[in-house]
Every structure is written in C-alpha cells, then in structure tokens.
Amino acid sequence: MPRNSDSLSNERADTLLVSPHDFARRVVARIAPDELPAFSLLARSRTRATKLRDTPLGSGLDEITGAVTPVVMLVSGGALTALAAGTTEEIKNRSMHLTERLLDRLPCSLRRRELENVEVPVEALSTEQLTAVRASVRAKAQGLGMREDQAEVLADAVVGELALLRPGEGQEPER
Amino acid sequence: MSSTSPCRPATLDIREFPSDLSLMLGLLVVTVLTQDLFFALLMTSTQEIGSIFGYLMSVLLPGFLTGMHINRRRWRRSTPLAEAPFHGAIEAVQRLVQEAGLSKEPSVMVDPRLRSGAYVTTLGSHPLMMLGPELLALREKGERGRQIFEAVVRHELAHLQGADHHTYFWLRVLRLSNLYTGAFMVYGATLDALGHNVSPWQLFAAVVRVVLLTVLGELIARAYLRIREHHADLHAGLTDREGLLAALHSETSGANKDGTGKLRSWLRHHPMDTERVGVAEAPGRVLASSRGRVFLGSTVAGVLLPTLLDMQLRLSPNLSAMIVCEAIAGAGLTLFVGFTLWRHQWYAGTAGLARSAATAALVAAGMVTGSWLALYTRISDSRMSGFPMAPSVLVALLGATLLLCGWLTVLGAQWFRGDPRAERMPRFLKLAVPSACVVGGWLIAMVWTWAVFLQTVAASCSMDGYVCLSDAPERDVAAGMARLFGPGPVLVMVVLIAVGVPLAARFRSGMETSHGAEEQHAPVFVWHRRHTGRFVRTLLGLGHRVLAAAASIPRLRLWVRLFSMTALMVAIWLLLIPRTALYYVDDEGRPYDVRVVHSWRTTDRTLLLGSDLAGVDGPFKLVTSVRLDCGTAFAPGADEDARPGDGGEACSEVETPRRIIGLCLVGLCVVGLWGAPRLPGPRVPVGP
Numbered sequence: 001m002p003r004n005s006d007s008l009s010n011e012r013a014d015t016l017l018v019s020p021h022d023f024a025r026r027v028v029a030r031i032a033p034d035e036l037p038a039f040s041l042l043a044r045s046r047t048r049a050t051k052l053r054d055t056p057l058g059s060g061l062d063e064i065t066g067a068v069t070p071v072v073m074l075v076s077g078g079a080l081t082a083l084a085a086g087t088t089e090e091i092k093n094r095s096m097h098l099t100e101r102l103l104d105r106l107p108c109s110l111r112r113r114e115l116e117n118v119e120v121p122v123e124a125l126s127t128e129q130l131t132a133v134r135a136s137v138r139a140k141a142q143g144l145g146m147r148e149d150q151a152e153v154l155a156d157a158v159v160g161e162l163a164l165l166r167p168g169e170g171q172e173p174e175r
Numbered sequence: 176m177s178s179t180s181p182c183r184p185a186t187l188d189i190r191e192f193p194s195d196l197s198l199m200l201g202l203l204v205v206t207v208l209t210q211d212l213f214f215a216l217l218m219t220s221t222q223e224i225g226s227i228f229g230y231l232m233s234v235l236l237p238g239f240l241t242g243m244h245i246n247r248r249r250w251r252r253s254t255p256l257a258e259a260p261f262h263g264a265i266e267a268v269q270r271l272v273q274e275a276g277l278s279k280e281p282s283v284m285v286d287p288r289l290r291s292g293a294y295v296t297t298l299g300s301h302p303l304m305m306l307g308p309e310l311l312a313l314r315e316k317g318e319r320g321r322q323i324f325e326a327v328v329r330h331e332l333a334h335l336q337g338a339d340h341h342t343y344f345w346l347r348v349l350r351l352s353n354l355y356t357g358a359f360m361v362y363g364a365t366l367d368a369l370g371h372n373v374s375p376w377q378l379f380a381a382v383v384r385v386v387l388l389t390v391l392g393e394l395i396a397r398a399y400l401r402i403r404e405h406h407a408d409l410h411a412g413l414t415d416r417e418g419l420l421a422a423l424h425s426e427t428s429g430a431n432k433d434g435t436g437k438l439r440s441w442l443r444h445h446p447m448d449t450e451r452v453g454v455a456e457a458p459g460r461v462l463a464s465s466r467g468r469v470f471l472g473s474t475v476a477g478v479l480l481p482t483l484l485d486m487q488l489r490l491s492p493n494l495s496a497m498i499v500c501e502a503i504a505g506a507g508l509t510l511f512v513g514f515t516l517w518r519h520q521w522y523a524g525t526a527g528l529a530r531s532a533a534t535a536a537l538v539a540a541g542m543v544t545g546s547w548l549a550l551y552t553r554i555s556d557s558r559m560s561g562f563p564m565a566p567s568v569l570v571a572l573l574g575a576t577l578l579l580c581g582w583l584t585v586l587g588a589q590w591f592r593g594d595p596r597a598e599r600m601p602r603f604l605k606l607a608v609p610s611a612c613v614v615g616g617w618l619i620a621m622v623w624t625w626a627v628f629l630q631t632v633a634a635s636c637s638m639d640g641y642v643c644l645s646d647a648p649e650r651d652v653a654a655g656m657a658r659l660f661g662p663g664p665v666l667v668m669v670v671l672i673a674v675g676v677p678l679a680a681r682f683r684s685g686m687e688t689s690h691g692a693e694e695q696h697a698p699v700f701v702w703h704r705r706h707t708g709r710f711v712r713t714l715l716g717l718g719h720r721v722l723a724a725a726a727s728i729p730r731l732r733l734w735v736r737l738f739s740m741t742a743l744m745v746a747i748w749l750l751l752i753p754r755t756a757l758y759y760v761d762d763e764g765r766p767y768d769v770r771v772v773h774s775w776r777t778t779d780r781t782l783l784l785g786s787d788l789a790g791v792d793g794p795f796k797l798v799t800s801v802r803l804d805c806g807t808a809f810a811p812g813a814d815e816d817a818r819p820g821d822g823g824e825a826c827s828e829v830e831t832p833r834r835i836i837g838l839c840l841v842g843l844c845v846v847g848l849w850g851a852p853r854l855p856g857p858r859v860p861v862g863p
C-alpha cells in the first residue's frame with residue numbers, strides 16, 4: 001500500500017490528507033509497540049493536557065519523561081503541520097518549551113484543531129526537507145527530555161513514516 | 176554540651192519534634208474562624224444562635240461546596256485503574272496500597288489530564304488516588320521506571336496516611352471563607368464610600384487589608400502544604416530511598432531546577448526540586464527554622480489578637496477577660512516560636528543567640544504588622560486599631576519578645592545538653608510547653624494590654640472637645656501597667672517558672688535513663704497496671720484493645736486534641752457568655768415559659784411589663800413579662816437582684832444546666848488534652 005488506508009487523497013494529486021493521530025500511532029508502533037494498548041490515553045495526555053505542575057497534594061513530578069507516545073504526538077504533529085505549511089525552518093528554530101506552553105494554554109476547542117487532518121505535499125517532499133524534519137524532530141524530542149539515542153530512533157521513525165506517504169514507497173510496518 | 180554537627184539530626188526521629196507549622200496553621204484557622212464569627216455577629220440583627228449559625232454557614236458553605244464540586248468533577252473525568260490497559264501497574268499499586276496499611280483503601284483512578292503526575296483527593300470521606308497515564312506507562316520502562324513509579328505512589332499514599340486530603344479539604348473551606356468575608360467587607364466599605372461615610376483613602380486601605388489578609392492565609396496554607404510534601408517524601412523514602420531520589424532527579428522542568436525566583440517558591444504548593452532533593456538526602460533539614468515563616472506566624476497572631484480582643488470586649492467588657500484572651504493568644508504564639516527555636520536547636524546543635532534575637536525582632540515586627548492588617552475590628556466601629564506606634568510600647572514589645580525568645584532558647588539548650596538525640600522529647604515538651612504558655616502568655620498579655628490602654632487614651636485625647644487629663648499619656652499608661660502587672664503573686668509565679676524550668680530542664684535531661692525511652696513507646700496502661708486489681712485490669716485490657724483499634728485512625732491524637740479544644744470552646748460559650756432571661760410571671764409570682772437570649776449588643780437587659788399594660792386591671796407592680804440580665808454562669812447579672820423572687824429562680828433555670836454541661840465539657844477537654852499524647856499512634860522513624 002503506497003498510501004495508508006487512513007490517509008486520504010486530496011483533490012490536488014500532489015497532496016495527501018494525513019491524520020496526525022494515526023500518523024503518530026504508526027510511529028509508536030515502530031518504536032514503542034508496548035504503548036499501543038494505552039495509546040489513546042497517552043496521546044490525550046499531551047494533546048489535551050492543561051498544566052498541573054503544582055497540584056496540591058500531588059507528586060510535584062509532572063514532567064518526568066518515560067512514555068514515548070506523548071513525545072511522538074508532539075513531534076510528529078509539529079512535523080506534519082510544518083510540512084503542510086512548507087516551513088520546516090519554523091519548527092527547527094522554535095523553542096520546545098515555548099511550544100509546550102502554547103499548546104497547554106490553548107483552549108480545548110482550538111487544541112482539537114491539532115488533531116484535524118493536515119494536507120501534506122507528499123509529491124514535493126524532497127530529501128532536504130526530510131533531513132530538515134529529522135533534525136528538528138530530534139532536537140524537539142531531546143528538548144522534551146528524551147535521551148539522545150531514543151531521539152535518534154524517533155527521528156528516523158518519523159522520517160520513515162513520512163517517506164512512506166510518498167507514492168510508490170514501501171509497506172506499512174507490522175503492528 | 177555535646178558537640179554535634181548539622182548532620183546529627185539526620186539520625187533523629189523527626190516526628191518526635193512538635194510541628195511549628197501545624198501550630199502556625201492552627202493560628203490561621205483560629206484567626207479565620209474568629210473573623211467568620213465576627214462577620215456573622217455583625218450581620219445578624221437578632222442575637223439568636225440560629226441566626227449567627229446561619230451567617231457562619233453562609234461564609235463556610237461556599238468553600239465546602241466548591242471543594243465537593245471540584246473533587247466530584249475530577250472523579251467524573253477519570254477512569255478506574257482496573258479498567259485502564261496498565262496491567263502491571265494495577266498489581267503494583269494494589270501491593271503498595273496493602274503495604275501502606277491504610278485504614279481506608281483509596282480508589283485508584285487514571286486522570287487523563289495528568290501526565291506523569293499524581294495526586295490524592297477525597298470524594299466525600301472516601302480517599303481517591305489519581306495517577307497520570309504517563310506515570311503508569313513508566314512502570315513498564317525498566318527497573319528505573321519501576322522505582323520512580325513506586326516512589327511516586329508511596330509519596331501519595333503517605334499523603335493519605337497523614338490524612339492530608341482531609342486537611343486540604345477543610346483548608347480550602349477556610350481559605351474561601353476568608354476571601355468571601357473579605358470581599359463582603361470591601362463591598363460594605365464601598366457602599367460606605369459611595370454614601371460619603373468613609374473617605375476614598377479609607378476604602379483603599381480596606382481593600383489593601385483584605386488583599387493582604389488573603390495573601391497571608393494563602394502563604395501560610397502553602398507553607399504548610401510544602402512541609403507536608405517533605406514529610407510525604409521522607410515517608411516514601413523509608414522503603415526505597417534510591418527510588419525517591421531517582422524520581423526527584425528525573426523531574427525535567429528546568430524552572431524548578433534553576434533555583435530562581437525565591438518569591439515564586441513561597442507561592443508554590445510544592446517545594447522547589449533542589450530543596451526536595453536536599454531534604455530527601457538530609458532529612459534533618461526540615462527542622463531548620465525559616466525567618467519568613469516566623470514572620471508569617473507572628474503576623475497571623477498579630478491579626479488574631481485585636482480581632483479576638485474586640486470580640487471579647489463586645490461580649491464581656493472587663494479587664495480580666497481581656498487579659499485572659501490576650502494570654503491565650505499569646506500562649507499560642509509562644510508555642511509556635513518555641514517549637515521553631517527548639518527544632519532549630521536540635522538541627523544546628525548550637526543555642527544560636529543571634530538567631531534568637533533575630534527571631535524576637537521578627538516576632539515583634541510580625542505582631543505589629545498583623546495588628547494593622549486586622550480589618551474586622553474597624554468595620555463596625557473604631558474601638559480597636561493597630562498596635563500604637565508609640566516608642567514606649569514598641570520598646571516594651573521588642574523587650575518582651577527578646578526576653579521570651581531568649582528564655583525559650585535557653586530552655587531548649589538546657590535540655591539539649593542532656594538529650595542531644597531527642598530521645599526524651601515528649602518529657603521535654605511536658606515540662607516546657609505549660610511553662611512556656613504561662614511565661615509567654617503573661618508577657619504578651621502585658622504588652623498587649625499596655626497597647627490597648629495607650630491606644631484608648633491616645634484616641635480619647637485626640638477627640639475634639641475632650642480635655643486630656645494627662646500631660647504625658649505614655650508615661651502615665653506605663654506607670655499604670657507597672658502597677659497592674661508589677662510586684663504581686665502572678666509576677667512572682669512567672670519569675671519562678673522562668674528561672675526554675677530551665678534549671679529543671681538541665682537536671683532532668685541529664686538524669687533520665689534509657690528506661691524513659693522504653694516508657695515513651697509503652698501504652699498508657701503501663702502505669703495503671705501497677706496500681707489496679709484484676710477487674711480493672713480486665714477493663715483496661717478491653718480499653719487497650721479499643722485503643723489499638725483506634726490507633727488505625729489516621730492522626731488520632733490530632734482529632735482528640737481538636738475535639739478537646741472544641742469542647743473547651745463550647746464550654747467557654749456556655750460558661751462565660753452573659754445571657755438574658757425572658758419569662759412570664761404567673762399569679763403566684765413564679766416564672767414560666769423561660770427563654771434565653773444573649774446579652775451582647777442589647778441595652779434592654781431589664782424590662783418589666785406591668786399587667787396594666789396587658790389590659791389587666793390592677794396595680795403596676797403586678798408584673799407579667801420580664802427580661803432580666805442573668806450574667807454569666809458564675810457571676811450574677813447587674814439587675815438580677817431587682818427581682819429577688821422570680822428573678823433568681825428564672826436565672827437559676829437558665830444557668831444551672833449550662834453550668835453543669837459547661838463544667839463537664841471542661842473536664843472532657845482536660846481529659847482529652849491529657850490523654851491525647853498517651854494514645855497509641857503510628858511512629859515512623861524518618862532518619863536513615
């Protein structure tokens with residue numbers, strides 16, 4: 001299947017409607033398949049979370065990173081959005097801290113827009129663009145507290161999935 | 176004195192030490208409740224208890240309902256852990272809950288809004304533990320992830336074990352009531368300003384005071400919550416210290432780690448990460464005193480004193496009651512300062528006279544500041560205002576706090592010489608607490624009475640058309656205070672206590688043997704068994720089983736103390752509040768249909784209605800309806816003798832049950848306060 005079943009062909013032949021949620025699920029299936037059963041819970045924790053860093057009688061440790069899914073949701077969503085806008089440089093230079101804050105402060109109604117399908121120009125995806133996306137994803141993942149080796153794997157997985165969106169590319173990974 | 180280093184307290188059982196922050200929170204609670212009661216008394220047009228209670232509830236209920244609503248909403252948006260796809264975590268949480276041995280097991284839920292965080296709350300009386308999905312996923316990420324997960328869950332279980340979820344719930348009720356009454360007072364002041372009864376400047380001052388009072392309450396509540404976080408950390412670290420440290424080090428929020436923003440750290444519910452790690456590595460650090468906390472505690476006591484005094488003057492305007500009120504508030508403040516100094520003594524291992532002097536200055540500054548913040552004494556009338564800024568009384572206040580803090584430091588240092596490991600702390604507290612209450616209560620009462628008199632004289636002398644009888648009011652008031660608190664049996668007793676107790680501490684601390692430490696862990700029944708027969712031993716055995724069962728109640732001693740103090744408050748209400756009897760007189764001159772109203776703020780304490788007014792022919796002396804001031808349960812009213820026949824009988828009918836119930840409650844309070852430290856309680860050593 002050159003194009004995934006949940007990716008919709010657009011009227012314009014060179015673009016493809018991609019669901020960030022399903023794109024992230026595929027990335028998670030590649031790098032952390034043990035998190036797939038709880039994917040919906042873990043994905044929601046970053047896309048819909050409000051900041052609860054100082055909850056009374058809480059642990060006070062709301063920023064511990066361990067699960068991969070929330071990071072995948074953020075970096076893959078950012079990568080797709082940037083590709084759709086054609087501005088990979090934008091995500092490259094954006095401070096992760098700022099992004100996280102902005103995401104958290106968005107009202108629910110606006111945040112849901114993140115999960116809406118984005119129009120990715122798959123035909124025009126060049127090797128340079130993919131390289132830029134890889135670098136930005138790696139930096140972003142490290143900014144979110146991921147170890148360097150994990151961030152490398154994640155960046156490869158995201159770029160691999162993006163490449164699969166291009167017509168004539170390989171098969172979907174096994175789940 | 177044995178030489179100790181700051182590392183020494185790490186080997187002590189921290190829970191042996193009395194909590195200064197609990198006492199500060201207690202001062203805040205009493206202050207807020209007094210303000211609420213003041214508000215209720217101000218609002219009520221009648222003197223009926225029902226009406227007062229209604230207004231009191233109207234300020235307490237919003238916080239209660241808000242808390243219920245928030246907790247319910249949190250519960251509704253979460254899903255039970257058993258239904259979540261984290262099977263390994265489910266078993267681990269069940270095991271940890273069983274290990275904790277809680278009296279009431281919590282419902283464990285997954286809150287999707289959390290990330291890797293967790294918190295505890297309550298739904299009604301049922302405890303809830305909320306866990307974030309990322310935290311649950313972390314459990315499956317290797318050994319380190321498992322350690323972090325378990326440390327966080329143990330931390331939350333420690334909160335439940337300490338009943339912090341209940342404390343926080345009631346804290347929220349009081350905080351909101353504080354805000355609510357403050358907002359209402361601002362509303363009242365605004366209306367006054369619109370009606371040109373007060374100047375805009377006075378309105379501004381009222382608003383500033385309300386804001387500062389709210390901030391003061393928040394700062395104290397958050398300081399208390401932060402210390403509870405340290406306790407929960409230490410509790411969690413008992414089982415797996417490495418796991419706790421791994422969890423604390425794994426926090427990635429740079430904002431916490433950079434240590435910037437000292438002010439921000441005061442506004443947080445949690446300590447900064449660096450501070451948490453520091454306490455987890457060296458638990459004795461929680462004993463170190465903080466100048467900011469001393470100032471906060473003194474400020475809230477400064478708010479409490481004039482508010483309490485104003486209310487007392489309305490209810491029973493006499494000097495003795497005023498001094499007793501001041502002494503009670505002063506004893507609370509003294510214990511707070513004493514606990515702070517004593518904790519630091521064992522932490523630092525030195526007497527620290529410079530710290531003692533700095534503490535005294537902060538206490539004096541806090542009391543003055545707090546007295547100017549007290550809002551509720553000014554809204555209804557300006558009888559009381561802030562601490563007078565006269566040099567004589569300010570010097571007296573500073574001198575009194577210096578004496579007090581110096582004496583408390585010496586007392587702690589004397590005991591520390593013989594007991595540097597705090598193995599006999601309960602014995603020290605038994606000796607030190609009553610004497611500190613007497614000495615501190617007397618000193619604070621003296622200074623505050625001085626301030627009240629000076630304020631009253633100064634206010635009178637500044638009135639238009641008033642001829643001031645003294646050329647030098649400050650000097651004359653000081654002379655009056657010297658006569659009032661000067662040489663006499665009370666002063667001799669205070670001096671004897673002030674000199675004798677440190678000496679006793681010095682000798683008793685050295686004389687104690689390890690036998691004392693054994694008794695400390697023994698139940699109260701050890702003493703009884705030596706003096707009682709078989710039957711009584713059987714009864715005591717039964718009682719022991721009941722107490723053993725009661726030991727599972729979290730913070731049993733605290734609850735018993737709270738119950739005892741509540742009983743004391745009710746007893747004071749019953750015994751010391753003057754009452755007016757309303758009754759009718761039958762043809763034989765006997766009272767019937769006796770009812771009671773409270774006597775404050777009423778001028779018609781004696782009202783006789785003649786039968787001719789009721790349309791009955793006959794001489795005026797035939798009385799049908801009487802309203803008679805009966806005074807308190809122990810003192811006759813001013814006009815009780817005016818009706819020697821039915822007056823005494825009616826007042827007796829009013830006062831006798833109150834006297835009996837009030838004395839029973841006092842007895843109950845004494846028994847409760849005596850028995851609370853002897854009750855079995857969970858003892859968890861926190862040192863490594």
